Amino acid sequence: MDVPFGKPPVERADAARNREALLCTARAMIAELGTEKVTMDGLAERAGLGKGTVFRRFGTRAGIFRALLDAEEQRFQAAVLSGAPPLGPGADPVDRLIAYGRERTHFLLARQDIARAAVERKGPVPAGGPVFTQPHIGMLLKQARLGLPDPETLAFQLTSALEGPPLVFLSMDRSTAEQRAERCQGDLGALLADSWQTLIERLAGR
Amino acid sequence: MDVPFGKPPVERADAARNREALLCTARAMIAELGTEKVTMDGLAERAGLGKGTVFRRFGTRAGIFRALLDAEEQRFQAAVLSGAPPLGPGADPVDRLIAYGRERTHFLLARQDIARAAVERKGPVPAGGPVFTQPHIGMLLKQARLGLPDPETLAFQLTSALEGPPLVFLSMDRSTAEQRAERCQGDLGALLADSWQTLIERLAGR
Known part of the structure; x- marks a missing residue:
């Protein structure tokens, strides 16, 4: 079956799930520890993702909180x-x-x-x-x-x-x-x- | 006559006059040229004062405008x-x-x-x-x-x-x-x- 545009949407769905999982983990960390204890490293570790993924998604630590506010x-x-x-x-x-x-x-x-x-x-x-x-x-x-x-x-x-x-x-x-x-x-x-x-x-x- | 605290007030009056003259010159320059053309150098030259005096008074170019706003x-x-x-x-x-x-x-x-x-x-x-x-x-x-x-x-x-x-x-x-x-x-x-x-x-x- 020819699905020329199949792959990018699947990747995008993956990315959206990753993003949602990261935001969910960030919310849990904020509720438990407060905003000040949430770091890029800590978030990556707790979400079971590489630090690079978190960095690509949010750019900076402040970017995590901006994404939460946007949502x-x-x-x-x-x-x-x-x-x-x-x-x-x-x-x-x-x-x-x-x-x-x-x-x-x-x-x-x-x-x-x-x-x-x-x-x-x-x-x-x-x-x-x-x-x-x-x-x-x-x-x-x-x-x-x-x-x-x-x-x-x-x-x-x-x-x-x-x-x-x-x-x-x-x-x-x-x-x-x-x-x-x-x-x-x-x-x-x-x-x-x-x-x-x-x-x-x-x-x-x- | 003993005037132990005489000198500082006189200096302060001088400083106040300097400051007023500088602000007055700055106002004239803004009216003529617009804010963007007012520089520390230009203000010092037009006021007939040293650049060091203008610098000590206002600190930065933005400081000139802050002093104007304050007044x-x-x-x-x-x-x-x-x-x-x-x-x-x-x-x-x-x-x-x-x-x-x-x-x-x-x-x-x-x-x-x-x-x-x-x-x-x-x-x-x-x-x-x-x-x-x-x-x-x-x-x-x-x-x-x-x-x-x-x-x-x-x-x-x-x-x-x-x-x-x-x-x-x-x-x-x-x-x-x-x-x-x-x-x-x-x-x-x-x-x-x-x-x-x-x-x-x-x-x-x-």
């Missing part, structure tokens, strides 16, 4: 685009805006350690989130028909209001961020999520 | 703290919030070139503004008595909404930022300022 970001976006309401489609647009901000806040804060480890030494803090958040907020603001003169510019500002505070914590070193969260006397995520809800409710005149 | 930031903060209302004290807190956001937007956007030149190669984008903006917004939110459950956390988010969009443009290279502003079909500053006003008016239930 989680995909999952988050899928829940928004086709998951259950009110995060997913079907609910009132204002309820979706509130749900999006609440979920996004917890999503970003719960991944601070991984996001910090995903930054290359001396590299800029990656800012992939707004690329999805801004058009999503803009769409919901328009659907909500709140009589806003310029929902697109407001979406730009609300995206900053939502994604900015977690980035501020991310740009601090770890101990400073932990001290700040402690000083807030409570769960920073809950404070930010409740405050986002207040902002959207006022915007909607509720 | 303008001081002037902006003085206008907020003791200038004419509604930016300064005396007006209704909601009007002051609106005025602050409008002025701040134009302030940040008008200084994009200088802010870009103030970033050290490979260094992080400096983020000095929020240090003043966040407590100021928080104070006005409290004074306005809007029945907000948590004005401090909201001040954190509104600071990001205000200072974030200009930072997004700052993180782009110059031509991309200019293209984006052109695509907005108009004055980006006016769009952001109007949108900020809408946000605050809704927050205040106006």
Whole structure:
């Protein structure tokens, strides 16, 4: 049987399985040991793969964490685009805006350690989130028909209001961020999520 | 007459005059030639000072622009703290919030070139503004008595909404930022300022 294009897809499926196995092992190591103990060598050993495979897949140690974040970001976006309401489609647009901000806040804060480890030494803090958040907020603001003169510019500002505070914590070193969260006397995520809800409710005149 | 501490203050006054003269010359060069043509050598020559003096004062070329930004930031903060209302004290807190956001937007956007030149190669984008903006917004939110459950956390988010969009443009290279502003079909500053006003008016239930 002539299967001229048979081999590359099979290799790609293998690569995808390898990748998934590596990410799965990395998640287990992070849960057990924390991000700081995850190294290229350690990951290769635990996954039973050569160090070269891990290196080719991720490039650098930070690349492991970037791949993890990408995978989680995909999952988050899928829940928004086709998951259950009110995060997913079907609910009132204002309820979706509130749900999006609440979920996004917890999503970003719960991944601070991984996001910090995903930054290359001396590299800029990656800012992939707004690329999805801004058009999503803009769409919901328009659907909500709140009589806003310029929902697109407001979406730009609300995206900053939502994604900015977690980035501020991310740009601090770890101990400073932990001290700040402690000083807030409570769960920073809950404070930010409740405050986002207040902002959207006022915007909607509720 | 015994003036044991006489000499250092005199030197400091000299240094302050030198510094002011250098900043003044730098401003004139930027207005004439644009930020990109301002160099340590060019500034020293035009100010009639040795290159060593300019180097000791600013450290790097980026340091010139940081010093300029610092001086303008001081002037902006003085206008907020003791200038004419509604930016300064005396007006209704909601009007002051609106005025602050409008002025701040134009302030940040008008200084994009200088802010870009103030970033050290490979260094992080400096983020000095929020240090003043966040407590100021928080104070006005409290004074306005809007029945907000948590004005401090909201001040954190509104600071990001205000200072974030200009930072997004700052993180782009110059031509991309200019293209984006052109695509907005108009004055980006006016769009952001109007949108900020809408946000605050809704927050205040106006």
